[in-house]
Amino acid sequence: DGDADSDSDSDDDTDVVEPEGCIVGDFGIVFPGDVDFLAPYSCIEGDLAIQYTTFAEFDLPNLEMVFGELRIRENEAFVDLAGLASLHTVTGKITIENNPSLIDLFGLGGLTVLYGGMLIADNPALSSLFGLENVCCAAAIEIANNPSLEALTGLEGLEFTDNSLD
Numbered sequence: 001d002g003d004a005d006s007d008s009d010s011d012d013d014t015d016v017v018e019p020e021g022c023i024v025g026d027f028g029i030v031f032p033g034d035v036d037f038l039a040p041y042s043c044i045e046g047d048l049a050i051q052y053t054t055f056a057e058f059d060l061p062n063l064e065m066v067f068g069e070l071r072i073r074e075n076e077a078f079v080d081l082a083g084l085a086s087l088h089t090v091t092g093k094i095t096i097e098n099n100p101s102l103i104d105l106f107g108l109g110g111l112t113v114l115y116g117g118m119l120i121a122d123n124p125a126l127s128s129l130f131g132l133e134n135v136c137c138a139a140a141i142e143i144a145n146n147p148s149l150e151a152l153t154g155l156e157g158l159e160f161t162d163n164s165l166d
Contacts, residue, residue: 026068029053035060035083043067047092050075056101058083065089069116072096081107081131092116099123105131105154114138117162121145129154136160 022043029035029050035058038044043065050058050070056077063084069092072081079101088110094117096105102123108131117140120126127148138161143149 020062022065022067029058032058038063047071049073053078060084061086063087064110066091068092070094073098075099075102077101079103079125081105084108086110088112090114090116094118096123097121100125102126104128107131109134112136114141117141119144124148133157138162 020040020042022045023038023041024045026046027034027038027044027048029038029048030052032055039060040062042062044063045067047068048066048070051073053075054077056079060083064086065088067089070090071094072078073095074097078099080103084107087108090111092115094111094114096102097119098121100123103125104127105120111132112134114135114137117138119142120129121142121144123146125148126146127150129143129149129152132154134157135155136157136159138158140162141155141158143152
């Protein structure tokens, strides 16, 4: 209608920030500003590395797909991965390693198939695989050196993997 108001008719103004499309290329999160930049995007056509952070929480409410690898490494304060709750597809390998405060994998509940497999290693506080309960199939899963992990609780839905659990 050509006016500059905030009503719902067909002018060019907007009241809601709509999710963006995809970022093309690899992306790394180290600082809170990196999270803020990525937050509106729904996918990454490349690898996503969340590593060397010192903050305890992050939120990527629109991120649904990573067409590449997902690496979550060396994050001092993460206790879970709730900031990835919208994620349902990762086509490459998922690596979760050396996160000293990580207790469980809450936030990865949207994943059903681990196309590139998964490595979960060297997370001293990890006591549960809660968050992976919807995974039915995996190319491979390697679980190693997580001293607080006494059972594979969270993988009950796993029906098929190309390897045995280590």
